[in-house]
Amino acid sequence: MSNPAWIIDTDIHPYIDPQRVADFLPQPWRRRLHMGNVGPGSLGYWNPNGVRRSDVYAPDDSPEHGKRTDADAATMVKHHLDRYALSHGILNADHINVGLSPETDFACAFMSAVNEAIAADWLSVSPRILASIHVTPTDPQHAAAEIRRWAAHPQFVQVLMPSGSRTGYGNRVYHPIYAAAAECGLPVALHPGTEGLGVSGVPTAAGYPGNYLEWHTGLVGSYIAHVVSLISEGVFVKFPSLKFVMIEGGVSWLVPVLWRFDKNWKALRQLSPWLTHPPSHYAHEHILLTTQPIEEPDNLHQLQTLLAMMPIEKMLMFSSDSPHWDGDTPDFVGRHIPAAHRQRVLRDTAWALYRLDERTKNTNPHHAPKSIQNLKSKIQNYHVPVSNNELE
Amino acid sequence: MSLYPITNLNELPPGARKLTTIAGKPIGVFNVNGQIVAIQNLCPHELAPICVGRVDGTTLASQPSEMVWGRDGEILACPWHGWEFDLLTGQCLTDRRRLRQFEVKIIGDDVFVEVYS
Numbered sequence: 001m002s003n004p005a006w007i008i009d010t011d012i013h014p015y016i017d018p019q020r021v022a023d024f025l026p027q028p029w030r031r032r033l034h035m036g037n038v039g040p041g042s043l044g045y046w047n048p049n050g051v052r053r054s055d056v057y058a059p060d061d062s063p064e065h066g067k068r069t070d071a072d073a074a075t076m077v078k079h080h081l082d083r084y085a086l087s088h089g090i091l092n093a094d095h096i097n098v099g100l101s102p103e104t105d106f107a108c109a110f111m112s113a114v115n116e117a118i119a120a121d122w123l124s125v126s127p128r129i130l131a132s133i134h135v136t137p138t139d140p141q142h143a144a145a146e147i148r149r150w151a152a153h154p155q156f157v158q159v160l161m162p163s164g165s166r167t168g169y170g171n172r173v174y175h176p177i178y179a180a181a182a183e184c185g186l187p188v189a190l191h192p193g194t195e196g197l198g199v200s201g202v203p204t205a206a207g208y209p210g211n212y213l214e215w216h217t218g219l220v221g222s223y224i225a226h227v228v229s230l231i232s233e234g235v236f237v238k239f240p241s242l243k244f245v246m247i248e249g250g251v252s253w254l255v256p257v258l259w260r261f262d263k264n265w266k267a268l269r270q271l272s273p274w275l276t277h278p279p280s281h282y283a284h285e286h287i288l289l290t291t292q293p294i295e296e297p298d299n300l301h302q303l304q305t306l307l308a309m310m311p312i313e314k315m316l317m318f319s320s321d322s323p324h325w326d327g328d329t330p331d332f333v334g335r336h337i338p339a340a341h342r343q344r345v346l347r348d349t350a351w352a353l354y355r356l357d358e359r360t361k362n363t364n365p366h367h368a369p370k371s372i373q374n375l376k377s378k379i380q381n382y383h384v385p386v387s388n389n390e391l392e
Numbered sequence: 393m394s395l396y397p398i399t400n401l402n403e404l405p406p407g408a409r410k411l412t413t414i415a416g417k418p419i420g421v422f423n424v425n426g427q428i429v430a431i432q433n434l435c436p437h438e439l440a441p442i443c444v445g446r447v448d449g450t451t452l453a454s455q456p457s458e459m460v461w462g463r464d465g466e467i468l469a470c471p472w473h474g475w476e477f478d479l480l481t482g483q484c485l486t487d488r489r490r491l492r493q494f495e496v497k498i499i500g501d502d503v504f505v506e507v508y509s
Contacts, residue, residue, distance in 0.1 A: 049474030055444050298488075325474060332438045 006087030007330045008350040010290045011191070011247050011319035012080065013052075014091045015070040016117055021095070024113035024120075029106055039098040039110065040198035045212040049325050056323035070323045073125035080322055081128055084330050087347075088356065089320075091122060091131040092191050092247065096162040099136040100198030108142040111135055115150060123155040130354065132160030132189060137174060138199060144180035151184035154362070157354040158245065163190040163222045164200030168229025175238065182239040187288070187353060189245035190226060192219040216326075223249040224257050227287060231261070234274040236286040243353060245288045248321055252295045255309045258283055284311050288353065290319035291345065292328045294336050304338055312337070313344040317353070395497060395504040404428065404503060407465055411443050415509035419494060422447065424479045425465050430505045431482060432492035440472035442491070450476055450485070 022033035058064035058079045069079040081089055095114050101107040111134045118131045133150045135143035143159075150156040159181045167173070169190070181188050195215070196203030205225075209215040223246050230236065230244060258280040265272070265279050275282070297303050307316075316337075321327040330346060337345045351357070396414045398421050404410060409422045411433060418433035420443025435442040449464035467485070468477045477484050482491035495506035 047474075049446075049469060049471075053471055054446070055441070055471035325472075327472070329438055 005085070007085055007318060007346045008354075008356075009081070009084070009086045009089040009320045009322070009330075010245070010317045010350055011292065011321050012076070012089040012091055013070060013094055013322065013324060014073075014076065014118070014122055015068060016093050016095065016114065016121075018095075020121065021110065021113045021117050024116035025109055029109050029113075032106070038095075039101045039103070039106065042097065043196050043203070043208075043215075045209075045215045047212045047216075047325060051325055053323045053325055053327065068323065073122045073129055076122075077126045077128060080320075084320070086128075086330070088128050088130050088350075090157060090354075091118060091129060092160055092189075093118065093132075093134055094193075096134060096160060096191055097164075097194045097197050099134070099162050100138065100164055100194055100200050102199050104136070104139050107136045108139050108146075112146055112149075115146065115156075119150075119153065119156075123153070127155065127360065130155050130157045130359075132156070132158050133186070134160050135177065137161045137165065137169075137177065140174055140176040144176045147177070147180040147184055147186065151180075151186060154359040156186075157359070158187045158189050160189050160191060162194035162197075162200070163192045163219070163226060163249075164194030164197055164203075165222070165226070166199055166201060168233070169226045170229030170231070170233030170235050172233070175235070178235055178239045178242055182242045185241070185355065187243040187245050189247050190223070190249075191247045192222065192249060195219055195222050220249055220253050224253065227254070227257065227283060228261060228279075230287075231275070231279045231282045232272045234272065236282045237274045237276075243286055243288060245290065245317075245353075247290045247319060248292055249289065250293055250295055251289055251291065251312075251316065252303065252306050254283070254287075254289065255306060258310075284315065288315050288317060288349070290317050291333045291337075292319045292321045293326045294328055294333055296336075300336065303336060307338065307341075313341045314349060316341075316345045317350045318346045393506055394509050395506055398430075398503045398505055400501045400503060401428075401498070402501060407447070409443065409447070414505060414507045417507060418443075419505060419507075421496070421503060421505060422468075422479055427480065428496045428498065428503055429479050430494040430496050431468075431479070432494070434492070435470045435472065435475065436484070436489035436491065437470065437475055437487070438472060440470050442468060442470045442477070445469045445471040447479070 018033055018038045022030045056069045058067050064075050067075050069076055093114050098107055098110045114134045122129050133147055133156050135146050147159055203215055204218040204221050209218055261279040318333055334342055399410050404423045406423050406425050409420055411420050419430055420433045421430045433441050433443040446469045448467055449461055450467045452460045452462045454460045466479050468479050477491050482493045497504040
């Protein structure tokens, strides 16, 4: 049952040791991992603070002290979910880059093994931990099979692909993935960070950025390209129940892009004759964004003015991106969201999108950790300026 | 206003820090190349415990394509988002917000911090 005092975190990164993934790989890929070769790696852009936050350890006065909060499921439940009054969190593994390996056989086997490792080590520990099904978009048939393999598992709640890609994700090559997701009632999500890796295109439309600041700021470019591609190539006409979640792209870029898109559509409609509504209509109905990294203009009202220009009550879901360097806490995000929509953004939209009523109905509350019982009192002491009726 | 003993100079050599709580306030005391400073252990951005962050130098303002390293030991970077603060002034290098500073008194070898309580 949904308790409105709890928040849902739609983007958490567990630490999954490649050597643990190797345990689930058939040969010869297990031997490959044992030799240390995990695939396409990264372009090596340097974040001077480190991509993973340096301080995400369990507190010194806890039995887990010294352990990272992303080290294992139990530590994550206690020191991330409980700490921030989160009822559920969705795991997205950092290993999505492997899905862009030119070695397709290896990439498919690896992503399947990542899902196995998540099911074995994380989902089995707590029903509050949910996860994405990690797939290899360069082999849509394999991706579709992987979706169907896990779809009946109550804790695999969406399909995840890297936003680095060879073409826009509206391209018909990818449609078998969407057919499987729609059939199984699962949203498809994108996560950034793989731009320029493996077989993906160059990291930005202008080529190779000169440092991490430039690269990371420009990641939104691939999100713009994918949104325009998905809508103009008719994905949401062909799969009318499909939802797409744009994780970690920020929020404020979408409105002006849709203005431009609608204006162009008025003149160029004949190139996408399947669109019977302006493009913004499909975006509002089918695309969701996660909050992090929410933009922080000096004048907060400017952001709120912009948020009022789209239906954030159905398009926006809280995400922390824990334990990465640019993560947000729920109270910080809560202060940015107008009070009228806070409950939707922090919880209700994700609850509905991921069908958590259905997924949690067989969850025996006695299996939940004791700490969950204290969540309500925790959130009452919490700095989210929610109104009183939201705490009932 | 009260003076609270923190440590003594032998235990706080240049580059060292001591984290403590005074009158309910989490405070970090740093030896910045011989100068002792005290700040509240709270980042003004998202309220992180900033005093566990990295103390380092940074790249100084320079011309394009020129990297000039300086201010070793004077810059505190928040462990959450990497915002850099000047330990000597409390000022953030990239935002108007600043760290809350406390008055430090050295009496003999003993380090005290002045806090309203």
